Amino acid sequence: MFDFTLPSLGADMDEGKLIEWKVKTGDAVSKGQVVAIVDTSKAAVDVEIWQDGVVHELLIAPGEQIPVGTVMATLLEPGEEAPPKGAARAAKQAIARTPSVPGAAVAEGARLRISPAARKRAEALGVDVARLEGTGPGGAVTLADIEAAAQPGAPTPTEATPAAHPAADRNAEMRRAIAAAMSRSKREIPHYYLSETIPMARAQKWLAQINEGRPITERLLMAVVQLKAVAAALAQFPDMNGFFRDGRFEPVQAAHIGVAISLRQGGLIAPALHDVGSKPLDQLMRELADLVKRTRAGSLRSSEMSDPTITVTNLGEQGVEAVMGVIYPPQVALVGFGRIAARPWVEVGAVVAMPTVVASLAADHRVSDGHRGALFLAELRERLQRPEEL
Amino acid sequence: MAEKYPQLRANVIAILRSIAPEVEADELRDDRPLRQQVDLDSMDWLNFLIGISEQLKVSIPEADYGRLVTLGNLLDYLRAKLG
Numbered sequence: 001m002f003d004f005t006l007p008s009l010g011a012d013m014d015e016g017k018l019i020e021w022k023v024k025t026g027d028a029v030s031k032g033q034v035v036a037i038v039d040t041s042k043a044a045v046d047v048e049i050w051q052d053g054v055v056h057e058l059l060i061a062p063g064e065q066i067p068v069g070t071v072m073a074t075l076l077e078p079g080e081e082a083p084p085k086g087a088a089r090a091a092k093q094a095i096a097r098t099p100s101v102p103g104a105a106v107a108e109g110a111r112l113r114i115s116p117a118a119r120k121r122a123e124a125l126g127v128d129v130a131r132l133e134g135t136g137p138g139g140a141v142t143l144a145d146i147e148a149a150a151q152p153g154a155p156t157p158t159e160a161t162p163a164a165h166p167a168a169d170r171n172a173e174m175r176r177a178i179a180a181a182m183s184r185s186k187r188e189i190p191h192y193y194l195s196e197t198i199p200m201a202r203a204q205k206w207l208a209q210i211n212e213g214r215p216i217t218e219r220l221l222m223a224v225v226q227l228k229a230v231a232a233a234l235a236q237f238p239d240m241n242g243f244f245r246d247g248r249f250e251p252v253q254a255a256h257i258g259v260a261i262s263l264r265q266g267g268l269i270a271p272a273l274h275d276v277g278s279k280p281l282d283q284l285m286r287e288l289a290d291l292v293k294r295t296r297a298g299s300l301r302s303s304e305m306s307d308p309t310i311t312v313t314n315l316g317e318q319g320v321e322a323v324m325g326v327i328y329p330p331q332v333a334l335v336g337f338g339r340i341a342a343r344p345w346v347e348v349g350a351v352v353a354m355p356t357v358v359a360s361l362a363a364d365h366r367v368s369d370g371h372r373g374a375l376f377l378a379e380l381r382e383r384l385q386r387p388e389e390l
Numbered sequence: 391m392a393e394k395y396p397q398l399r400a401n402v403i404a405i406l407r408s409i410a411p412e413v414e415a416d417e418l419r420d421d422r423p424l425r426q427q428v429d430l431d432s433m434d435w436l437n438f439l440i441g442i443s444e445q446l447k448v449s450i451p452e453a454d455y456g457r458l459v460t461l462g463n464l465l466d467y468l469r470a471k472l473g
Contacts, residue, residue, distance in 0.1 A: 317431040
């Protein structure tokens with residue numbers, strides 16, 4: 001028998017609310033399977049199980065707010081005999097329970113399709129989303145559905161349940177969560193910052209040639225080329241990739257790059273694009289497109305929240321020259337890209353107009369020094385001069 | 391200012407709203423850069439153009455992206471493509 005506990009889903013998450021179980025007692029589950037959906041201050045997350053087993057008992061009910069580490073269910077090892085029921089419950093740790101009425105009635109079965117914005121609005125208005133029929137794509141509950149349901153006199157399939165607590169404002173919660181993680185970062189991590197202007201003419205020309213012959217659905221974005229170049233450079237600089245925990249650095253071989261994705265309603269999530277170094281650009285492009293879509297739709301997996309070994313942020317899209325980032329603990333580095341634009345550049349003694357980008361590194365002095373960081377950025381620059389090798 | 395090609399404009403804005411639901415059709419100016427009026431990153435922009443090319447059945451080569459700055463540019467471009 002083993003316990004399934006609510007995993008940490010990143011430095012800025014210390015509790016979550018169970019929205020829905022995706023399994024029931026007696027179900028066989030395999031490693032990596034999504035067993036529950038848990039709402040956090042940032043997003044609803046598909047929580048994966050980390051080993052094979054058979055569900056013995058579900059200990060938490062939908063709607064319950066639980067801290068990270070809470071035993072949510074007990075499972076039997078494959079082939080293990082079931083002990084009498086109740087034994088596990090007695091062993092369960094005491095936890096503070098704050099059942100929340102509006103969220104408690106989430107229907108079993110098909111996952112509710114709803115955007116974080118609509119979910120937030122529903123909480124603010126006290127609308128029970130589980131009782132709505134969505135009019136959006138695939139039956140998704142839209143903002144308009146929420147607004148309509150909140151109108152006085154709006155037809156409701158059942159009597160509206162009064163909200164037990166004033167609705168939490170997801171944006172305010174997310175802001176608090178980000179602030180807590182960033183405060184911890186600035187308190188604990190001795191940052192140093194470096195930047196390097198990187199010529200991008202070769203990479204742009206190469207990418208334009210690749211994309212020229214492709215239908216629009218198969219074209220690559222420069223962001224993917226940049227991510228792959230970071231992963232390639234990291235292979236030689238393991239001191240930038242991993243976690244600093246319990247007073248020591250744990251390097252990680254694979255580059256699980258946290259990609260900073262801004263949400264349309266404000267806020268930010270940086271879920272992992274897994275194992276960037278070993279995947280071809282086409283695959284990375286598909287996976288990035290999927291990751292952005294799911295982040296915005298509020299449908300991330302727990303491994304994507306907890307795995308990032310480094311973060312890459314691309315604020316050039318908003319038109320800034322450069323970004324000096326704050327490291328997301330327990331990571332030890334963050335790479336930022338500014339805007340790619342034509343700028344004066346000296347080449348063979350003459351000034352030319354050259355597309356360039358400012359790449360920056362914020363890294364952790366407990367693990368590396370500026371000298372190493374400088375070599376890392378130089379390696380990144382070289383990788384971007386040989387895009388065909390990425 | 392009279393709006394160009396109302397039907398085409400409505401179709402394009404519907405596609406835009408599938409990516410940026412906060413967009414209000416009558417607040418968009420045809421003569422200002424679209425990406426200054428709507429917060430679209432390069433992935434959003436690509437998805438917007440994919441939506442247009444799939445729903446309106448036009449191909450948009452990457453080499454043409456640079457000409458599609460304002461909503462007006464885009465509508466003129468699509469009008470010419472659609473014939």
